[in-house]
Amino acid sequence: MSYLFPNYGRWPIRITKGEGNYLWDEAGNRYLDLVSGIAVTSLGNVPPQVKVKVQEQLDTLWHCSNLFEIPVQEKLAAKLTSLTCGNRAFFCNSGAEANEAAIKLARRYQQKVQKQNRYEVITFEQSFHGRTLATLTATGQAKVKDGFDPLPEGFVTVPYNDAEALSAAITEKTCAIMLEMVQGEGGVHPASPEFVEHIKALCAEHDLLLIVDEVQTGIGRTGKWFAYQHYNVEPDIITMAKGLGSGFPIGAIVGKEKLAEAFGPGTHGTTFGGNPLACAAGLATLETIEENEYLARVEEMGAYFIEKLNRLSEACPDVVNVRGKGLMIGVELAFEAAPVVAKMREQGILLLQAGPNMLRLLPPFTIEKEEIDHAAQALEEVLNATAQTV
Numbered sequence: 001m002s003y004l005f006p007n008y009g010r011w012p013i014r015i016t017k018g019e020g021n022y023l024w025d026e027a028g029n030r031y032l033d034l035v036s037g038i039a040v041t042s043l044g045n046v047p048p049q050v051k052v053k054v055q056e057q058l059d060t061l062w063h064c065s066n067l068f069e070i071p072v073q074e075k076l077a078a079k080l081t082s083l084t085c086g087n088r089a090f091f092c093n094s095g096a097e098a099n100e101a102a103i104k105l106a107r108r109y110q111q112k113v114q115k116q117n118r119y120e121v122i123t124f125e126q127s128f129h130g131r132t133l134a135t136l137t138a139t140g141q142a143k144v145k146d147g148f149d150p151l152p153e154g155f156v157t158v159p160y161n162d163a164e165a166l167s168a169a170i171t172e173k174t175c176a177i178m179l180e181m182v183q184g185e186g187g188v189h190p191a192s193p194e195f196v197e198h199i200k201a202l203c204a205e206h207d208l209l210l211i212v213d214e215v216q217t218g219i220g221r222t223g224k225w226f227a228y229q230h231y232n233v234e235p236d237i238i239t240m241a242k243g244l245g246s247g248f249p250i251g252a253i254v255g256k257e258k259l260a261e262a263f264g265p266g267t268h269g270t271t272f273g274g275n276p277l278a279c280a281a282g283l284a285t286l287e288t289i290e291e292n293e294y295l296a297r298v299e300e301m302g303a304y305f306i307e308k309l310n311r312l313s314e315a316c317p318d319v320v321n322v323r324g325k326g327l328m329i330g331v332e333l334a335f336e337a338a339p340v341v342a343k344m345r346e347q348g349i350l351l352l353q354a355g356p357n358m359l360r361l362l363p364p365f366t367i368e369k370e371e372i373d374h375a376a377q378a379l380e381e382v383l384n385a386t387a388q389t390v
């Protein structure tokens with residue numbers, strides 16, 4: 001019997017140790033980690049360069065209220081603004097909190113700075129933005145909302161990559177558009193460049209803010225620091241979390257200078273957000289990506305992995321489609337993905353699902369070609385075996 005609420009469908013393995021691209025369970029079995037804690041441990045498990053910096057911070061200062069100036073938080077903010085089109089940062093503890101902050105900032109900017117009664121946020125079908133009441137309302141998936149009525153007002157969901165539907169949803173109450181550049185939980189769907197151009201034009205025409213949810217795609221996952229940088233667009237607010245702290249809980253938003261006025265003293269806050277330990281982990285993560293030129297590596301390994309999977313799809317008719325950007329990869333199957341995930345786990349390889357028929361692979365940036373070869377080979381065998389039983 002477990003004393004935990006049963007709100008996760010947990011896999012029946014007990015993980016006790018991680019190192020580099022591998023995890024170990026209590027019984028000592030080793031697993032190749034293509035999950036990375038859902039795009040969190042992007043530098044591998046317990047990355048040495050981050051560990052050293054967190055240990056230094058552990059010896060110096062653990063926590064400090066945001067009533068004080070915190071140098072390491074300032075440093076991380078400076079770094080993040082240098083990597084994005086944003087000028088100001090706010091730190092929190094998770095992806096949902098980052099999106100919550102973005103929604104609050106967008107509304108407050110429209111209402112207090114622009115002096116317009118605008119509050120509606122347009123989001124997209126199959127999107128995922130988090131589990132707080134506002135962010136689950138923003139999420140375009142019914143299962144996430146089931147049983148949580150009444151939901152907050154002011155959210156409208158339209159089909160993804162559908163310019164006409166988006167245009168039709170804009171009213172005088174529209175405040176912002178919030179999107180994932182590549183939908184993660186919703187099945188690894190990239191936004192089309194034409195759709196992003198359309199969004200850009202609509203935001204300019206109607207004075208809307210563009211919020212890009214980079215909680216999963218950010219911090220190098222797609223081969224650029226942020227996925228919006230694959231497109232010709234500058235969001236007003238970028239949200240991030242998962243990969244930022246290498247496993248240390250931290251979330252952030254980065255926004256344009258014009259928004260600073262909307263978040264004056266006392267408007268928003270959190271006790272733990274921007275905690276020195278979390279910021280030290282974040283700063284070390286960004287420095288490690290830079291020093292090791294991991295963005296180029298993500299591009300290279302992602303292309304290599306996708307090429308392997310494309311070859312597999314030619315040989316295996318049950319692979320319907322392979323898509324992705326960098327090391328965020330989806331493999332769409334002709335049948336349920338769950339048994340494939342379970343059989344891969346039995347083979348010592350961990351991967352994820354994203355929707356009923358979709359495998360999702362989020363390997364660490366440190367993945368090696370031999371490990372990709374091994375995973376592709378195992379997947380081919382598992383798919384062939386599974387196809388015979390369904």
Ligand SMILES: *Cc1c(COP(=O)(O)O)cnc(C)c1O
Nearest residue numbers: 094095096128129130184215216
């Ligand atoms: C995971 C995720 C979130 C929620 O992040 P939490 O840290 O779980 O609150 C929000 N948006 C996207 C795109 C995500 O992938």
